[in-house]
Amino acid sequence: MPGHFARRTKPDSRKSAALILQLSPARYARGSGRPAVNVLIVDDSPAISVRLEEMLLALPGVGRVTVVARASDVWRTIQMVPPDLVVVDIDMHSGSGIGVLQTLRSAPKQATTIVLTNDPTAQFRDRCLQAGADFFFDKSAEFERAVDVVAGFAWGRAAPSNHLPACWACFERLPIPAWMFDVDTLAFKAVNDAAVRRYGYAREEFLAMTVTDICSPFDASDLTDRIRRRRTGEMARALGAGQHHAKDGSIIHVEIAVTRFDRPGQRLDLVLAHDVGDRIRTGEALRASEARYRELFDSAIDAIFTTDLDLNFTALNRAAEALTGYTNEQAKGLNIASIVTPETLEQAQGTLSDQWGGRVQSMFETEILARDGRRVPIEVIARLVSREGKPIGIQGTARDISDRKRLEQQLLQAHKMEAVGRLAGGIAHDFNNLLTVIVGVSQDMIERLPSDDPTRADAVQIFNAGGYAVDLTRQLLAFSRKQILAPKVLDLNAVTGQLAPVLRRLIGADVELVIRAAQDLGAVKADPGQLEQVIVNLVVNARDAMPQGGTLTVETSTAVLDASAAERPGLVRGHYVLLAISDTGSGMDALTKAQIFEPFFTTKEAGKGTGLGLCTVYGIVKQSGGYIFVDSEPGQGTTFRLYFPRRPASEIEPAPNVPPRGHEEGGTESILLVDDDRGVRDFANRVLAARGYAVLSASSTVEALQLCDGHPGRIDLLLTDVVMPGMSGPGLAEALRGRYPGIKVVYTSGYTTDAIDQGVLDPQVAFIAKPFKARELTSKIREVLDANKPPFLDRL
Secondary structure, eight states: OOGGGGSOOOOOHHHHHHHHHTSOGGGGOOOSSOOOEEEEEEOSOHHHHHHHHHHHHTSTTEEEEEEEOOGGGHHHHHHHSOOSEEEEETTOSSSOHHHHHHHHHTSSSOOEEEEEESOOOHHHHHHHHHHTOSEEEETTTSHHHHHHHHHHHHHHHHTTSTTHHHHHHHHHHOSSOEEEEETTTOBEEEEOHHHHHHHOOOHHHHHTSBGGGTBOHHHHHHHHHHHHHHHTTSOSSEEEEEEEEOTTSOEEEEEEEEEEOOBTTBOEEEEEEEEOHHHHHHHHHHHHHHHHHHHHHHHOSSEEEEEOTTOBEEEEOHHHHHHHSOOHHHHTTOBGGGTBOHHHHHHHHHHHHGGGGTOOEEEEEEEEEOTTSOEEEEEEEEEEEEETTEEEEEEEEEEEOHHHHHHHHHHHHHHHHHHHHHHHHHHHHHHHHHHHHHHHHHHHHHHHSOTTOHHHHHHHHHHHHHHHHHHHHHHHHHHTTOSOOOOEEEOHHHHHHHHHHHHHHHHOTTEEEEEEOOSSOOBEEEOHHHHHHHHHHHHHHHHHTOTTOEEEEEEEEEEEEOTTTOOSTTOOOEEEEEEEEEEOSOOOOHHHHTTTTSTTOOOSOTTSOOSOHHHHHHHHHHHTTOEEEEEEOTTSOEEEEEEEEOBOGGGOOOOOOOOOOOOOOOOOOEEEEEOSOHHHHHHHHHHHHHTTOEEEEESSHHHHHHHHHHOOSOOOEEEEESSOSSSOHHHHHHHHHTTSTTOEEEEEESOHHHHHHTTTTSTTSOEEESSOOHHHHHHHHHHHHHOOSOOSGGGO
């Protein structure tokens, strides 16, 4: 496994001690006499060192065993009693086992060194051998073999003494293969039972062979050179790994140790062969497992990381490298505090620290600072990793949630705009009822009062203020997408072309106007007047952003919003006509961009803007089925992009011939007036009655039906608000159609949703928007009464 988790941690010393204590010293019972091998044990575990000392002292050939618990005491000890063999626990808590090996290598007398470890990986083995180790054993699984090596060396030292029979018996009982061979002829001179069992040759067969017969070709060619170098002093001992062949042809992977064993008239070497096949196979399996893990680790789509208990990174996969900008090697040793933003660091550290309390897994969001300075929001799932019951670090998966955060922000902004729009629309709806009365009554007063009447000036002031309020209300309705539209299929190029002279006058001489019109643009469906207002508002904003002059570009083109472009909430994929209005002005920062479409937000000085211009643009575009996006950076100018659903050019409607409207006239027809707002109802009643109409006034559809029940004559026209308590205006019209065939209907509303939901904006349906003036009302009533067309109620 990569990183921190590639290492096995040291298990509890009690576990290793328990395994060792199960071994019996009787297996290595000493013979008689006083052998000469000095052994040094370097281990900080008393349970292990005491038992190991007992077992080694039971071996023939072992004379003295010295135990050192601290690495710092090794040099002083080897100066006092130079060892022949050293057994080192490489995993000591009290010092560096590698440091002990380096100390031994610099000692005047070279000693054979045996390493015991709980980290038997190939990488660590190579590191220990490079530091001077001769043998390398897994403490938990190969402890007996370590003792076997000591026994073999001790026997080799003791055999030339007066105690040869006892030592020869020990040679035969050695649990690892051992043999002696003639250095000059390479012929086997003695083999023990373990060699016979492991290699499959009978003792007689062994004694008829040379050592090259069991060696691989490479090992055989190298053997003579190694013997020569050892004999001439270039090598203190011939140690190494190789491949031997058993009688059945199988390969035996061995680590061998050779010691000199000359006899009178013979130059002999004693060989101990330690079978490391299991270790090699385990290592290969581990390496294969590591390779599979690394492949999965690196091929994962999500970023995966590991840390130690101090939250220092120990590994990153490729996705994590791409996310953070750091390579795996660069990240190692970096603390998470180096890349987590200060604003989210405390929360991230706290959540990860919760793992120590036993929390199995945690999920949280934080933000990192990538190497290139990017701020990246991420979602992290982290878990505590333990080995043998002890925590060793954290493993986590991180996912870049920038797109999700952006969509969430867009959705939040859309909900916010929708909520503000509903508020603005509701206020505008109520204001339209009030303004109908204010504007209508004040206009009526102006028309009735003589020019020299002092109260006439007051009425004019009220009328003008009401007109200003009407404009503000319309802008609020535009933002909330509830204004009254009369959409037509039109050519956007024609609209921009007709507006060009007006736009040039608006922007002034110091701003260059560039208009680029695409060919084969198609058509869009929108209210021509409202579309012109959109363009004018955006052009005026662009002009104000270029006080020193610049370039303003109005451009049309076709666009396709596909899967990659249609990632905004509510955006529909398809073909669109794009209107782009760009300037070279001061631009905007991100905070300003986030607020520009909100009502009453303005960056202009007090008194120089209402803050309703862009919110009006937003509402008109959205109500027309389009989308508006803005791109801007401080000092880089601004581009507004407006997308309208594209329609075939063949659907473009020709401009209608509108006959000049004649002067308003009264009449004597009977009119049923229905409105739940008393002010509007009283104003309309007074205006119509003053023009000679017979008016029946009702505050609800129920009251209207009751009036009809008591009215003996005919009703010629129904003037009704669209939305009423109980039955709606169209519902009332449907109920009256059976009673009064051919009855005319005029609908009124100050709220677009009301009209659209009821189908009022059908071109064949008569409609007057609130707030209306007296003249507008009477003209519409006369127009509908005089019209010779089929009843339109069937179309509702």
